[in-house]
Amino acid sequence: MKIAISGGGTGGHIYPALALIREIQKESAQNEFLYIGTKNGLESNLVPRENIPFKSIHITGFKRNLSFDNVKTVMRFLKGVRDSKRMLKEFKPDVVIGTGGYVCGPVVYAAAKLKIPTIIHEQNSVPGLTNKFLSRYVDKIAVCFKEAEDYFPSEKVVFTGNPRASEVQGKDGIRGRLSAGLKTNVPAVLIFGGSRGARPINEAVIKSLAELGEKPYQVLYVTGDVHFEDVKKEADLVGNPQNVIIKPFIHNMPEVLAGMDLVVSRAGATTLAEITSLGIPSILIPSPYVTNNHQEKNARSLSDNGAADMLLERDLNASAFIQSIDRIMLDKDIQKEMKKNALKIGVPDSADRLFKVMKQLTKKNNR
Structure with missing residues (x-):
């Protein structure tokens, strides 16, 4: 053909x-x-x-x-x-x-x-x-x-x-974790704002770094190339928490995704296709700057079905950010239910x- x-x-x-x-x-x-x-x-x-x-x-x-x-x-x-x-x-x-x-x-x-x-x-x-x-x-x-x-x-x-x-099916999540410098025996959260990063998400993470450093889970935080140096400087000021790994970009994203317990991201269609296919719980922060506000509508298709929590950018601050992550990461029953609901949506x-x-x-x- x-x-x-x-x-x-x-x-x-x-x-x-x-x-x-x-x-x-x-x-x-x-x-x-x-x-x-x-x-x-x-x-x-x-x-x-x-x-x-x-x-x-x-x-x-x-x-x-x-x-x-x-x-x-x-x-x-x-x-x-x-x-x-x-x-x-x-x-x-x-x-x-x-x-x-x-x-x-x-x-x-x-x-x-x-x-x-x-x-x-x-x-x-x-x-x-x-x-x-x-x-x-x-x-x-x-x-x-x-x-x-x-x-x-x-x-x-x-x-x-x-x-x-x-494309994300059959990927080795353990290998993905190791490639990113994460431990294989500790729950993991991936936070990213797309290939170029998202300033509001970066700001929320920076203000939360010290508190994230005290959590019983680990964080992989992908800043986007444009924001990486500024974020690293802020991380240096709070002592670079050992359970928070900061990277500018991830080239093997399907493999890394396969090893995650929670994803915090924008609500682009490709990302949502990947995480629902894998059954990963998510916190979606839709970009309000896209045509027809389609990311919020994308996100609602998951949140209305119990596969994700949606946090609007206007409500995004360090406190709401940490509370949203803790609600899922500190409750196995919530994780299990969200995973089941995400898999129902995934194709x-x-x-x-x-x-x-x-x-x-x-x-x-x-x-």
Whole structure:
């Protein structure tokens, strides 16, 4: 099978695409891929590093206010469609899938106009502008949250989950702990705010360091590269608690996650897919700075089902932070219940589900 994939802008759009590709590669080395992204996006580094053929188009997103830049964006979209059609005609894919970001707009639209089977993958509980636009043209819409189904034509929607959930399965949590410098016989909490970190979470942790140092559990605190030096200076002032390990970034996150008893993080779709697949209790601090406040809605899908506690950023302070962690880490019954509820939500076979949708589409198209 020949598969064209497009997704860009943030890791939340790119990592599910890469996870899907890796899952498909397991089935057969004969499957071929073409990834279409933007030259300046994160995907231009991540995709070639995986030895996946990569081509780029030039496209920008729409401004939400009236702006002359939107006229330029329309012109770039039309050129992006022409460029995408040329690339797709050369590659001749059996199916095209968009995993999010504005680069998907011209790519998936071009595929639909060329009568190539098309799918969009919506990771969040509230879809973005690009996927809302594309939903009129694609054959299938794969969603990760039941809440997203209401935004799309019901006859096109299929619930698959996020392919990243499949990648964390079978990882060695003990090895993950050791790689991060954690003990294997002490309960562990992972605190992080995404690849770049989150200043409000960092501030709450800094103010809590001394108290965290007295707890019967250990903490792995990932600051993000931008904040690491400042956080380390603050940690030096309180004596660097031995049970708190501070790192700028974790490269083997699936392995580390597998060894955690609790995760404290933002509520990005990829993170939630991973932790529910593993059944890890969580405290979610959704970012209020994202489109349509979708992270809070993502978080509520877990907290309303007893799989997570939600702590809004406006309520975040050292006291609330410590109390939230203690409530879970010091009560095994709560941990057990949250784990059970998280596993009910998780979709560990999500990559396989999405691949099956792709195969069904191509079979239908070849009849």
